[in-house]
Amino acid sequence: MMNSATAKRYxxxxxxxxxxxxxxxxxxxxPTLRTLSKILAxxxxxxxxxxxxxxxxxxxxxxTFDLLLCDVNMPGESGLELLREVRSDSxxxxxxxxxxxxxxxxxxxxxxxxxxxxxxxPFKPNELIINISSALRRRELEIKNSVYHTELERSIxxxxxxxxxxxxxLRKSMSGIIKAMSLAVESRDSYTAGHQHRVSQLSSxxxxxxxxxxxxxxxxxxxxxVHDLGKIAVPAEILSKPGKITDFEYEIxxxxxxxxxxxxxxxxxxxxxxxxxxxxHERLNGSxxxxxxxxxxxxxxxxxxxxxxxxEAMASHRPYRPALGLYIALExxxxxxxxxxxxxxxxxxxSLFNNKKFSF
Ligand SMILES: [Fe+2]
Numbered sequence: 001m002m003n004s005a006t007a008k009r010y011x012x013x014x015x016x017x018x019x020x021x022x023x024x025x026x027x028x029x030x031p032t033l034r035t036l037s038k039i040l041a042x043x044x045x046x047x048x049x050x051x052x053x054x055x056x057x058x059x060x061x062x063x064t065f066d067l068l069l070c071d072v073n074m075p076g077e078s079g080l081e082l083l084r085e086v087r088s089d090s091x092x093x094x095x096x097x098x099x100x101x102x103x104x105x106x107x108x109x110x111x112x113x114x115x116x117x118x119x120x121x122p123f124k125p126n127e128l129i130i131n132i133s134s135a136l137r138r139r140e141l142e143i144k145n146s147v148y149h150t151e152l153e154r155s156i157x158x159x160x161x162x163x164x165x166x167x168x169x170l171r172k173s174m175s176g177i178i179k180a181m182s183l184a185v186e187s188r189d190s191y192t193a194g195h196q197h198r199v200s201q202l203s204s205x206x207x208x209x210x211x212x213x214x215x216x217x218x219x220x221x222x223x224x225x226v227h228d229l230g231k232i233a234v235p236a237e238i239l240s241k242p243g244k245i246t247d248f249e250y251e252i253x254x255x256x257x258x259x260x261x262x263x264x265x266x267x268x269x270x271x272x273x274x275x276x277x278x279x280x281h282e283r284l285n286g287s288x289x290x291x292x293x294x295x296x297x298x299x300x301x302x303x304x305x306x307x308x309x310x311x312e313a314m315a316s317h318r319p320y321r322p323a324l325g326l327y328i329a330l331e332x333x334x335x336x337x338x339x340x341x342x343x344x345x346x347x348x349x350x351s352l353f354n355n356k357k358f359s360f
Contacts, residue, residue: 219271
């Protein structure tokens, strides 16, 4: 086998154009070699003449040829074997097969193996020169085409890397902006500081436990961080009021889902964050707000945040009551599984705390 490492590589079409065509001729008949030598010399080609495939391989290992003119029938080994080897090891070398036998099957096999041409002996000098020129021209176009494709692929890889980098930066800043929004609303209500962050943590863990894609989990994580953004419109006295709130105050609080939606609806997120925020107080049996949506009419992200929200809120201290504790919170989820809360979401949440040692 030829050493493919010695084969010349063309990194640019300019490099190819600087070279004069180098031709290797392989033919066991002395008279044919002499004729070819004269024709090629008159045509100004740089040629090397050898009598068999063994000598041809020695030449092919020592330098790169632009064209191989190769007899088919030679004692020992057929020229077709050399053709097969050259086309696989140095595809940049064009090959024209020469034969004294007019056989369509042989011609077809040679072309199938990658020969650029197939010539019957004896041939006229002009016929040979035309065949050589067209083979070299085709080879040049193939090299240019290959250089173009390599360059194109490199450029596509580079652009893709740049786009991915820009996307990562964009996502990072988007995440930062969402976090800032979350801190803004929590700064007005010290009792619920960290609530959205913890709901976001539990929501994304539930989404993962349910087998949602990483992409959807990320959307739910971000929606969790801002799910109570609308509370920015609720007076701080109501948010931090100890004891029971009035029906009127409760209506103001309930409006936070719509306010959150209005703030977020014009931001083009890759996820329906505004809608998830709008739906996060809907309940499976239609008893929630603001629309009284039921079952699958409520977005999955909102069904997940609803459960995480209840668990976090019940497990934490509130201005109007002390913390009820995690046990009571999980009992609430168990009791209303499939009634208020999506059964799959409830199961994933319970499994996280009971089997996976999840903690806020
Ligand atoms: Fe809420």
